[in-house]
Amino acid sequence: MMLPLLLAGCGLRPLYGGGSASPVATTLAAVEVAPISGNQAGWLVRNALNDRLHHGSVPARYRLEVELDDQITGLGIATNNAITRERRILRARYRLVDVANGGVVLDQTASADAGIDVAASEYATVAAEQTTLERLTEMLSDEIVARIATYARRAADKTAPTQP
Numbered sequence: 001m002m003l004p005l006l007l008a009g010c011g012l013r014p015l016y017g018g019g020s021a022s023p024v025a026t027t028l029a030a031v032e033v034a035p036i037s038g039n040q041a042g043w044l045v046r047n048a049l050n051d052r053l054h055h056g057s058v059p060a061r062y063r064l065e066v067e068l069d070d071q072i073t074g075l076g077i078a079t080n081n082a083i084t085r086e087r088r089i090l091r092a093r094y095r096l097v098d099v100a101n102g103g104v105v106l107d108q109t110a111s112a113d114a115g116i117d118v119a120a121s122e123y124a125t126v127a128a129e130q131t132t133l134e135r136l137t138e139m140l141s142d143e144i145v146a147r148i149a150t151y152a153r154r155a156a157d158k159t160a161p162t163q164p
Helices: 003-009 023-029 038-051 123-161
Strands: 030-031 062-077 083-098 103-115
Touching: 023 030, 023 038, 023 123, 030 038, 038 062, 038 083, 038 123, 062 103, 062 123, 083 123, 103 123
Parallel strands: 030 062
Antiparallel strands: 062 083, 083 103
16 A cells, blocks of 8 residues: 555656657657668567557657677587577667767667577477577567667656756
8 A cells, every 4th residue: 555655755657657648658659660681580670679669650750770690509419419409599789860860879789589499300490490589579679669768768857857
């Protein structure tokens, strides 16, 4: 019963507080995702980012530029030297660029990784690698959007008038 009062007293606020008119929501809606190289991984990440940013009829104020690094490394080795386990790592270096002046307002990296069991069937292994890539693109996109939202909240807090 007292917890909401304590949280309000410390200045803790929901990141997306204010709904679709909040500084975070309006900033996310004004982000345009530039094309991402990297074949299928680039296409999947760009689509996942666009789904999360809800870019619509708002003119783009920011451009999100993403560079991907997708690696699969063999880990487990059987007695016959066959790989039994893989690790897939998807890394992104991303920059949020202010379209008006070309200045970079956010330059960070994000990554996601997962293990893959290598099956006796090559088809099953390829399917597992594909499913893992799809899951990693979702995780990576969530992380990037959360960091952009945090940037938007902090930027809004800096420009908001202080209350007495």
